[in-house]
Amino acid sequence: MFFSKKKQNEIDMSRLPEHIGVIMDGNGRWAKKRGLPRSAGHSAGADALKKIVTEANKLGIKYITVYAFSTENWKRPKEEVDYLMSLLLDYLRNAEKTLAGEDVVIRAIGSRKELSQEIRDQIVKTEEFTKNNKGIVMNIALNYGGREEITNAAKNICKEVQEGKIKIEDINDKMFSQYLYTENQPDVDLLIRTSGEQRLSNFMLWQVSYAEMWFTHKLWPDFKPADLHRAIIDFQNRGRRFGGV
Numbered sequence: 001m002f003f004s005k006k007k008q009n010e011i012d013m014s015r016l017p018e019h020i021g022v023i024m025d026g027n028g029r030w031a032k033k034r035g036l037p038r039s040a041g042h043s044a045g046a047d048a049l050k051k052i053v054t055e056a057n058k059l060g061i062k063y064i065t066v067y068a069f070s071t072e073n074w075k076r077p078k079e080e081v082d083y084l085m086s087l088l089l090d091y092l093r094n095a096e097k098t099l100a101g102e103d104v105v106i107r108a109i110g111s112r113k114e115l116s117q118e119i120r121d122q123i124v125k126t127e128e129f130t131k132n133n134k135g136i137v138m139n140i141a142l143n144y145g146g147r148e149e150i151t152n153a154a155k156n157i158c159k160e161v162q163e164g165k166i167k168i169e170d171i172n173d174k175m176f177s178q179y180l181y182t183e184n185q186p187d188v189d190l191l192i193r194t195s196g197e198q199r200l201s202n203f204m205l206w207q208v209s210y211a212e213m214w215f216t217h218k219l220w221p222d223f224k225p226a227d228l229h230r231a232i233i234d235f236q237n238r239g240r241r242f243g244g245v
């Protein structure tokens with residue numbers, strides 16, 4: 001009895017989620033509570049992110065996808081969008097230093113054409129710089145939208161059908177996945193969203209189809225490695241059936 005109870009409070013290292021998705025929400029409310037500008041919340045959020053990625057990597061998680069900027073976030077005031085873009089640029093630029101020795105592979109997923117040339121160049125550099133690392137793969141969802149990803153995949157498939165490279169009969173869900181930004185990566189097993197909101201907000205619509213969802217009222221800048229542990233333990237205590245019995 002004692003042992004089985006104890007076990008439920010510890011991570012079972014043999015059954016880790018392979019891919020964790022994180023909707024990092026609540027930066028604005030975190031700042032507001034402190035009488036600070038929203039930008040201060042975003043900056044604190046970037047710090048929280050570094051700690052969480054480091055922890056996930058230490059645990060041996062293989063993939064983490066973090067929602068940094070949605071295709072809908074352009075609706076925000078220009079000042080806030082500019083600030084978020086400059087934070088992301090810094091994050092990518094400093095990846096070399098901040099993730100030094102941590103062996104993280106950094107990738108950006110989302111539509112690049114709306115991003116500034118500076119950010120696009122930096123993405124290429126950072127991806128190139130980290131591509132041979134052996135640790136966790138971190139997808140930064142940047143100008144990412146699940147619907148955009150799926151329609152973009154559909155367009156590319158249509159093009160290949162038109163060019164005679166593939167046949168309509170070849171299209172199935174496995175091959176369709178190969179046209180998404182996450183090609184060759186496993187589906188999301190555990191989806192975490194902070195700040196108390198319980199919605200997807202256009203995040204990884206395809207990849208979360210059988211993900212376990214985990215919500216917390218904590219605001220993203222307050223999310224600590226111990227919270228990640230909690231989410232993983234909860235995940236391990238659920239029964240996943242994938243439609244079976």
Ligand code: IPE
Binds near residue numbers: 026028073195
């Ligand atoms: C999440 O925090 C970060 C981004 C969406 C870029 P928010 O900025 O959405 O914070 P709230 O939801 O307004 O508190």
Ligand code: IPE
Binds near residue numbers: 023026069199
């Ligand atoms: C989702 O958060 C996007 C990111 C975390 C980057 P939002 O704050 O933009 O989502 P909604 O508007 O509450 O659905």
Ligand code: MG
Binds near residue numbers: 025026027
């Ligand atoms: Mg929000």
